[in-house]
Amino acid sequence: MNVSTRHEITLTVNGKTETRTVESRTTAADFLRDDLRLTGTHLGCEHGVCGACTIIVGEASMRSCLMFAVQLDGTTITTVEGLAQNGKMTVLQESFREHHALQCGFCTAGFLTTATAFLKETPDPTADEVREALSGNICRCTGYIPIVEAVLDAARTIKAAKG
Amino acid sequence: MKPPPFAYFAPRSLDEAVKLIDEHQDDGKLLSGGQSFVPVLSLRLASPATIIDLNRVEGLGGASEMPDGGLRVRGLTRHREIELSPLVARLNPLLTGTMPHVAHVQIRNRGTTGGSCSHADPAAEMPAIALTCDADFVLTSVTGERVVPAGEFFQGVFTTALEANEILTEIRYPAWPKGRRWGFEEMARRRGDFAIVGSAVLVDFDEAGRCGAAKITIFGAGDIPLRIAEAEEMLVAKGLTPETMREAGRITSAAIEPRDDLHASADYRRDVSAVMVRRALEQTASPLRTGVAA
Numbered sequence: 012m013n014v015s016t017r018h019e020i021t022l023t024v025n026g027k028t029e030t031r032t033v034e035s036r037t038t039a040a041d042f043l044r045d046d047l048r049l050t051g052t053h054l055g056c057e058h059g060v061c062g063a064c065t066i067i068v069g070e071a072s073m074r075s076c077l078m079f080a081v082q083l084d085g086t087t088i089t090t091v092e093g094l095a096q097n098g099k100m101t102v103l104q105e106s107f108r109e110h111h112a113l114q115c116g117f118c119t120a121g122f123l124t125t126a127t128a129f130l131k132e133t134p135d136p137t138a139d140e141v142r143e144a145l146s147g148n149i150c151r152c153t154g155y156i157p158i159v160e161a162v163l164d165a166a167r168t169i170k171a172a173k174g
Numbered sequence: 175m176k177p178p179p180f181a182y183f184a185p186r187s188l189d190e191a192v193k194l195i196d197e198h199q200d201d202g203k204l205l206s207g208g209q210s211f212v213p214v215l216s217l218r219l220a221s222p223a224t225i226i227d228l229n230r231v232e233g234l235g236g237a238s239e240m241p242d243g244g245l246r247v248r249g250l251t252r253h254r255e256i257e258l259s260p261l262v263a264r265l266n267p268l269l270t271g272t273m274p275h276v277a278h279v280q281i282r283n284r285g286t287t288g289g290s291c292s293h294a295d296p297a298a299e300m301p302a303i304a305l306t307c308d309a310d311f312v313l314t315s316v317t318g319e320r321v322v323p324a325g326e327f328f329q330g331v332f333t334t335a336l337e338a339n340e341i342l343t344e345i346r347y348p349a350w351p352k353g354r355r356w357g358f359e360e361m362a363r364r365r366g367d368f369a370i371v372g373s374a375v376l377v378d379f380d381e382a383g384r385c386g387a388a389k390i391t392i393f394g395a396g397d398i399p400l401r402i403a404e405a406e407e408m409l410v411a412k413g414l415t416p417e418t419m420r421e422a423g424r425i426t427s428a429a430i431e432p433r434d435d436l437h438a439s440a441d442y443r444r445d446v447s448a449v450m451v452r453r454a455l456e457q458t459a460s461p462l463r464t465g466v467a468a
Contacts, residue, residue, distance in 0.1 A: 015181040035182035035225070038212070058213035062280065071254070071283040077212045078284070081182055082229060125280065146365040147278025 020084035024049070025093025033080040040064045042080035043090060051091040051120050055149070062148030065121040066090050072128040091120035094127060102172075103127060103165040112161035114152035121148050126162045136166055177215035184227045188314065191231050192341060196316045198224040199338035205229070206250060206289030209281045234343065235286075237262050243349035245269075249288025249342045253300075254279070256287060266347050267464070268307065268356035268374065272299050275358070278366040288342045291327070294334050294398070297368035299360070301328055302393035304345055305401060306374040311335070312344035319343070328398040353379040353386070355464050357457035359450045360394075363437065369394045370438045373426075373450035377414065377458045385414050390422060390455075395430040395447050402426045405451070419455040423448030 021030045024047060031046050040057075043049045043066070055061035057076045064075040067089040094101050103126055106112070113119045122145065129136070129144040136144070141162045142155075150158060185191040195202060202224035205211060214220050228234060234250035237259055245265040247256065256262050257273035276282055276290075276299050290300040291311070304311070304324040311327045313320050313336060322335045329335060336342060360372025371394040378387040388409040393399035405422040412418045432443035457463050 015183065016179055018182065034179070036177040036179050036215075038177070038216075041176070058216055059209060059281065062278070065280050068283075072280045073284045074209075074280050076216070077209055077281075079182075079208075079212075079227075081184070082227065129279070143274070143365070144279055147280050 018081045018084070020081055022083045022085065023087040025089060031080075035079065035081050037080045038076050039066070039078040039080050039083055040075035042083070043075060046080075049090050049092050053117055053120055055117070060149070061118070061121075062125065063118050063121040065124045065148065067124050067128050070128060070131065072125045089124070089127075091123055094123060101127070102168050103130065103162070106161040106165035106168065107158075110157045110161035110164060112153060112158040113150075118148060118150045118152075122150065122158055126165075130162070130166055130169065134166060135170060136163070138163060177212070178218060178221040180215075180222055181224045182227065183224065184230045186230055186232060188231055188234060188341070188343065191226060191228060192314055192316050192339070194226045195341060196339040198226065202226055204292070204341060206292070207252065207285035208289070209277065209285035210289070210293045210295065228341070239265060240346065240349075245347040247287055247345045247347070249292075249344060250286050251288070253277075253282035253285050253287065253290070257282060266307065266350055268358065268376065269303055269347070271356060271463075272303055272358050272374065275299055275360055275362075275366075275369070275372075281366075287345060291345065292334060292336060292342050294328055294330075294332050295368065296331055296397055296399070297370070297372075297394040299369070299372065299374075299393070302372065302374050302391050302399040304347075305399045306376055306389050306391040307347045308389070309348070310346040311342055312346065313337075313340040314343040315340045321346075325401070331397045351378055353381070353464075355379065355458040355460075357454035357463060359453040359457070361446055361450060371395045371432070371443050371447050371450055373447070373454040375451070375454040375458065377409070377455070385409050390426065390451060392426050392430060392447050392451060395432045395443050400430060402429050402451070404429060409455075414455065414458070419452045420448075422455060423450075423452040426451045 016035045019032050043052045053063040055063035059074050059077045065072050066075045141159050203222040205225050205227045237247045240246050253276050263270040309324045311322045327335045357375040360369035362369045374391045376389040380386040388406045390402045390405050405425040427444045427448040432440045434440045
């Protein structure tokens with residue numbers, strides 16, 4: 012194999028520094044799942060349509076199936092496993108549970124990462140803004156209404172906690 | 175789905191990048207945001223031996239004002255940066271207004287304006303906006319830069335004036351004149367999908383409120399986005415009225431040669447094109463659709 016198809020990368024994943032050697036063609040999604048065993052990131056369509064594989068790169072939500080692992084070198088990323096802290100779910104995660112914002116759960120990691128990045132940018136969203144922000148994620152179970160409610164309710168709770 | 179194997183280079187400077195693509199022009203491809211190109215690889219529609227990743231090239235991103243008041247957008251500028259930029263909103267409100275129609279936020283966070291234009295999907299918004307604005311494309315290779323107007327840049331489905339050893343480094347949008355208003359309308363089955371058809375328009379009103387110039391683009395209705403000169407001239411001759419806006423739509427329908435595909439028949443596209451053009455023109459009645467000179 013050509014030497015330039017394998018690359019060493021170092022990145023911060025959910026607060027932990029990881030160094031691995033990756034093949035250039037390995038997507039970020041496959042790297043997370045297969046190399047780091049972070050299987051919370053789900054792969055639905057593998058070509059950028061379904062949003063299930065969304066991760067947070069720096070502060071921005073992105074599709075991990077549309078990036079290569081080698082491109083993550085030097086980045087700081089958050090996957091669904093990195094949302095809860097010390098075993099305690101985030102307000103958004105609690106809100107998803109309360110509002111039944113998931114059924115089979117396959118799409119949930121993508122919704123949580125997308126909505127986490129969105130709420131940081133837009134702490135006081137309208138229902139329309141939430142729908143727009145989540146329009147790149149597909150759910151086949153819920154009909155979306157409980158998901159939108161969960162995000163709106165989480166925004167209210169976070170705001171109330173901040174006083 | 176797994177992309178085929180490839181050798182990977184991540185140059186840090188434009189100089190290095192143009193040398194690499196020159197060296198690998200027969201079997202190499204440039205990778206920008208990758209939001210269209212990575213699926214192409216995953217679906218094995220292309221199997222380049224070498225990929226040159228532009229994401230780490232210094233100075234290839236960002237928007238700035240040109241001395242004449244025009245807007246310079248570097249090739250690697252992310253869609254999301256354009257969407258949120260106050261500078262872009264001031265210098266080219268059509269660009270800002272179109273951004274929410276470009277895919278979804280996760281795609282806009284990564285995808286680039288140069289990548290979208292180089293990919294040249296017939297239904298993509300960025301090529302249509304560049305054409306409507308009479309933007310210039312700056313193409314860079316080892317031999318230097320050349321400037322190609324938008325009207326010559328788009329040549330066919332996924333086909334542009336870019337040579338195999340060139341990089342689209344910059345798009346230059348001419349200054350936004352006083353009295354200009356914009357309109358944008360597209361029809362897509364689902365939010366964020368590629369449009370079945372869409373239209374972008376600019377109308378320059380003179381001080382008396384007459385239509386001094388009009389630019390009308392239809393996209394998704396042929397192999398490349400198209401300007402409809404006959405409708406533009408008609409609006410200048412007759413002015414903007416409900417009737418002439420409908421007429422501009424009819425002229426557009428007659429001028430295009432859309433194709434049938436999975437998403438819509440050619441006849442349907444022809445009908446919807448007329449409506450898109452009329453609605454985009456109607457938007458120019460709103461004072462909200464002005465720019466700097468408002």
